[in-house]
Amino acid sequence: MLEYMNIKGKTITADSLHCQKETCAKIIEKQGNYVLGLKENQKTLHDNIEFIF
DSSP, rough: OGGGOTTTTTEEEOOGGGGOHHHHHHHTTTTTEEEEEEOTHHHHHHHHHHHHH
């Protein structure tokens, strides 16, 4: 869906199902922003984010 949408300058929100490198890369490529849910099943990413905040 992101392939066909103009998301430049817009913020995409999605649940943790979409917390994937490919999804984030596509949003960045199309000059959008994102807020995605994150669960503990992505241990390294979760730990890094928890450390930052």
